Amino acid sequence: MSKLQTEALHADFGASVRGVDLSSSIDDATKDEIRELIDTYSFLCFPEQSLDDDALLKFTQFLGEPEAEHVTLGRTGEIQYFGTVGNVSDDGTKKGNAHPDTHYQTGNQLWHADSSFRELPCSLTITHAHEVPGEGGATEFVSARAAYERLPEEERAKLDQLKVIHDYVFSRSQVAPVDPAHAASLPPVAHRLVKENPRNGRKNYYVGSHSRSIVGLGGIESRSLIDELMAATTRPEAIYSHQWAAGDTVIWDNRCLLHRGTPYDADRWRRRMRQTRVAGSESGSTPH
Ligand code: OGA
Ligand code: MN
Numbered sequence: 001m002s003k004l005q006t007e008a009l010h011a012d013f014g015a016s017v018r019g020v021d022l023s024s025s026i027d028d029a030t031k032d033e034i035r036e037l038i039d040t041y042s043f044l045c046f047p048e049q050s051l052d053d054d055a056l057l058k059f060t061q062f063l064g065e066p067e068a069e070h071v072t073l074g075r076t077g078e079i080q081y082f083g084t085v086g087n088v089s090d091d092g093t094k095k096g097n098a099h100p101d102t103h104y105q106t107g108n109q110l111w112h113a114d115s116s117f118r119e120l121p122c123s124l125t126i127t128h129a130h131e132v133p134g135e136g137g138a139t140e141f142v143s144a145r146a147a148y149e150r151l152p153e154e155e156r157a158k159l160d161q162l163k164v165i166h167d168y169v170f171s172r173s174q175v176a177p178v179d180p181a182h183a184a185s186l187p188p189v190a191h192r193l194v195k196e197n198p199r200n201g202r203k204n205y206y207v208g209s210h211s212r213s214i215v216g217l218g219g220i221e222s223r224s225l226i227d228e229l230m231a232a233t234t235r236p237e238a239i240y241s242h243q244w245a246a247g248d249t250v251i252w253d254n255r256c257l258l259h260r261g262t263p264y265d266a267d268r269w270r271r272r273m274r275q276t277r278v279a280g281s282e283s284g285s286t287p288h
Pocket of ligand 2: 108112113114259
């Protein structure tokens with residue numbers, strides 16, 4: 001019998017999971033169950049965990065190959081597996097609203113899938129919350145799988161044939177200039193518009209703030225298809241808003257979910273979350 005207790009968070013996706021200490025060694029049956037839950041629910045929150053960076057990396061490695069964080073990789077070529085979400089520096093000091101890093105992170109307030117602009121986008125993001133604001137700073141999620149499954153059959157068949165270009169410089173330069181070495185490391189890529197989960201065959205489309213255009217469609221047609229798909233995915237009732245609590249360890253599946261940050265007062269609050277990602281393993285994307 002399973003030791004995990006699972007509670008659904010939204011009608012479309014998401015579950016809260018208790019009954020496992022992620023910093024301990026996890027038995028094989030539980031590992032299989034967690035993998036299965038990820039493919040079923042797309043978003044898992046494990047509350048009241050205690051994960052330092054070493055334990056977070058170990059947990060990440062059980063889920064797959066850690067992905068090198070793209071900002072440091074692009075700017076300096078250095079491989080680093082951790083990202084920090086929020087406004088606290090490594091030395092523990094708080095960065096306020098006026099700090100450039102705080103401004104840069106507002107790019108994450110547009111609906112996106114992490115690293116969709118890479119040739120091989122990551123599959124999962126794992127985030128552990130250490131310090132959270134008393135107000136604001138929730139992260140919102142929606143399921144492009146549920147949205148795809150709501151489309152009429154003939155619309156789905158049309159989408160199945162298409163490819164979409166994702167472009168980091170296109171999306172991020174709207175927020176702040178992108179470092180030239182970083183920009184050069186991330187040329188636009190074309191992905192199939194419709195993805196399929198390799199384990200359960202469920203499909204979804206793959207658009208977000210980084211998607212620039214649809215291959216083969218004219219400018220206006222291309223933009224309006226992307227906008228239509230985005231609007232269908234992000235309808236207010238489709239949103240699950242995750243209000244972080246310190247100790248939450250959250251896994252989300254970027255292959256089929258979109259997420260966005262929401263504002264908080266960085267002058268007033270500290271927000272510190274450590275994050276890793278699992279590299280993707282699907283082929284089918286091509287440099288463009
Ligand atoms: C992320 C992300 C937005 C936020 O963690 O990948 O986009 O600020 N976060 O919650
Ligand atoms: Mn993100």
